[in-house]
Amino acid sequence: MERAMLGVSQMDRLRRLTSTSWGASPQVLRTSSLALCFSAAEYACPIWARSAHAREVDVALNDTVRIVTGCLKPTPLHKLYSLAGIAPPSIRRKVACSVEKAKQECDSRHPLYSHTAAPSRLKSRKAFLNSEVSLTDENPQNARLRLWEEKQPQDPFLPVEEKLAPGNSLPWHIWKTLNRLRAEVGCCKDNLCKWGYTVGNNLCDCGTAPQTMEHLLSCPLCPSTCTRDDLLQANQNAIIVASFWSGQI
Numbered sequence: 001m002e003r004a005m006l007g008v009s010q011m012d013r014l015r016r017l018t019s020t021s022w023g024a025s026p027q028v029l030r031t032s033s034l035a036l037c038f039s040a041a042e043y044a045c046p047i048w049a050r051s052a053h054a055r056e057v058d059v060a061l062n063d064t065v066r067i068v069t070g071c072l073k074p075t076p077l078h079k080l081y082s083l084a085g086i087a088p089p090s091i092r093r094k095v096a097c098s099v100e101k102a103k104q105e106c107d108s109r110h111p112l113y114s115h116t117a118a119p120s121r122l123k124s125r126k127a128f129l130n131s132e133v134s135l136t137d138e139n140p141q142n143a144r145l146r147l148w149e150e151k152q153p154q155d156p157f158l159p160v161e162e163k164l165a166p167g168n169s170l171p172w173h174i175w176k177t178l179n180r181l182r183a184e185v186g187c188c189k190d191n192l193c194k195w196g197y198t199v200g201n202n203l204c205d206c207g208t209a210p211q212t213m214e215h216l217l218s219c220p221l222c223p224s225t226c227t228r229d230d231l232l233q234a235n236q237n238a239i240i241v242a243s244f245w246s247g248q249i
Contacts, residue, residue, distance in 0.1 A: 010036040011060060014067050021247065023172030026164050029068045030084060037064040042092060046100040049093040050126040058089045070176025074195075075185045078151075082158040083165045083179050087144040091151065095143045097128070098135035105134050157182075158232060167234030170242075177249060178242040182231045184213045186249035216245055 014032055017024040024032075041057050048054060062077060069075075069083045081088050087095075104112045117129035135143055141162060149160045158165055167178050180186035189202040189211035204211035206220045218225045224240040231238045 010040055011063065011067075014064060018067060018070070018172065021173055023070070023176070025172075026068065026168040026170075026175050030086070030164055033064045033068050033084075034086070037061060038086070038089075038092070041089065042096055045093045046097045046128055046132070049097050050128075050131060054093065055090075061089045069179045070172070071179050071183055072185050072187070074191075075180075075183045078153060079157050079183045082156075082160070083182065085161055085163040085165065087148045087162065088151065091144055091147045094147065095135065095140050097132045098143065099140055101128070101132040102134040102136045104129070106136065165234070166232070167239070170234070170239065173246040174239065174242050177246040178231065178234060178238060180249055181213065181216065181238075181242060181245070182228075186213055186216075186245075188213050188216060188249055190215075213249075216249065217241060 014029070014036060017029055017032065023029065038061065041061055045054075062080065065071075065080045065084045065086060066073065066075070068086075069080060071080055071083065077088070086092075104110050104115075107113060112129065115129065117127050120127060120130065138146075145160055145162065152160060165179070165182070167175060170178065177186075185191070189198065189204065191213070192198045193200075193202045202210045204215055204219060204221075208220060209215050211219075216222070217227070217231075222241055222244045224237050224244075226235075226237040226241045230241075
């Protein structure tokens with residue numbers, strides 16, 4: 001219970017750094033999420049990371065990354081973590097376990113140094129000493145990137161990097177809108193109808209087509225147009241489009 005309350009407290013602190021129209025810089029949000037939420041969620045993970053319940057921790061971390069990026073809940077998780085520049089929780093835990101295994105094997109000061117694990121009587125039990133592989137010849141950051149690259153879809157959303165997506169120096173309301181346009185998940189009329197928040201016409205105010213996330217990039221009402229590549233690069237065209245739609249989607 002104390003651990004759960006700690007997690008809620010850390011999330012509340014992070015949420016106070018943003019609102020619907022104002023937010024701290026994306027770099028501050030990312031650093032704060034790693035320090036407050038990810039560090040707490042990964043505490044002693046070499047012990048419990050192989051549990052069937054480990055994924056329950058990911059629910060809170062997914063919310064943390066949504067705060068950093070300003071994205072909505074329906075956003076695909078692989079896009080969330082790519083925009084935030086943070087490796088998925090399962091990968092971070094796996095690398096942390098491999099680092100601890102290397103310490104256990106090589107550091108004589110480790111409590112389990114030269115310890116031999118007892119034979120397991122249950123196949124479902126995956127003890128740390130028997131199941132983890134030591135990480136001795138690879139930097140932990142490189143290991144996270146390698147595993148993350150292997151887990152990416154065939155058509156990657158963004159290059160695998162442990163840093164924020166381009167445009168992270170923009171004001172919060174533009175950064176948030178830019179990410180929603182990139183992920184193709186925002187409060188456009190078409191999505192609001194699908195989600196049941198509105199009933200009736202999903203026609204854009206320009207009167208030419210339904211207001212989908214794709215339509216927003218070339219809507220006649222907007223002073224500029226942009227492409228998907230423009231959004232991923234966060235160039236001037238993308239910034240103009242994101243600025244126009246900020247506060248609306």
